[in-house]
Amino acid sequence: MPKGEGAQAEVERVLDGDTLVLRDGRTVRLIGINTPELGRDGRADEAFAREARLELRRLATPGSRLFIYPGREGRDRYGRTLAHLVDDDGRLLAESLLADGLGYALAIAPNTTLADCLFSLERTARERQVGLWKLSPVKRLERGAALKAGFGVWRGRVTRTGLRKDGAWLVLDEQLFVLLPGSFRARVGTLRDRTVEARGWLVDRGRRSGAKDGTRQRWLLSISHPLHLVVMD
Template sequence: MQGDVSEKVRVKRVVDGDTIELENGNKVRYIGIDTQELDSSNESVQCYGEEAQKANIDLVLGKIIRMEKDVTDKDRFGRLLRYVWVLDNKDGGDYELFVNDTLVRKGYAKVATYPPDIKYSELFLQGERYAKEKSLGLWSECVNGIDGKVEDLPKLIFEFLNLDY
């Protein structure tokens, strides 16, 4: 059932900006978000892929997380699909930080909604609007995953078409 069971486990490895590996060997893909890809099969790293991975490392690596399932248990690659929270004791207080939302709100991830797993999609959309308005993360550094700022778009188009700018 959706959201009824919380699982707590330690993160062993961060695969990329939206995927982690747990101590028990399971891989977890964050629901509702998507980060730029890292180098796969000798292709170049997409804009902000490394920054997203580093942010994810800083948030969860070696820490105990709480996971919540939505409707779908696993993706086609066998990864668990989960919402993830980590205990954050900044400023002397203890509270849970919603990792999926934090990555979107700080501009490390885009919203990627795949029904029926939509429990927090409105929250993620609000976070993405905030990141765009503030030009945070990939919203200041990338144009659709390509290195470069939005104001550089005309130049990028000319370069793509092999024309002089």
């Protein structure tokens, strides 16, 4: 549970599996979870996107009242309120979604107070192979997984590593350039030839290799927290 006593807020409607609108007009993005995307502009829904939205609608029906705990960083770049939402039984809505395998755990500073708990719930859902984990959603670079912009979990072998001014970097299977925070500087060299899973939002830097860091990988992934990079062997 978040610390302190949360204020109550009334639900207006649910937009997708991790976002809803309150009666007071605020749009709330749940902290600690990213659910599959609903299709837009002619694109198909991602697997389990509709199930995640239906579950959040069940947990947060219009007119119901929830306790809201805003994050230390209270808004994202889209102006949405970043918060934990808790029901009358004291359970996080994100907790319920992750336990059912309807989203991926996230840890984005400074809103990381409950990150260990949420990642533990995801691991349990993964072991049980429920929800999206039935589909083995981890994209394996060594098996020729197609790269595309957006959120994902990527598995590959570390082929190169290095340091940068404010952190470190590594390359997965010579395809994906991964930026690491400063906490990795002391140990990034030990990751070479290891198999890791990295999660986050993949960015297409263009077909040319003209990245400012001098690397030639087209695809970039920035790791925001140590929990987003896991050594698998």
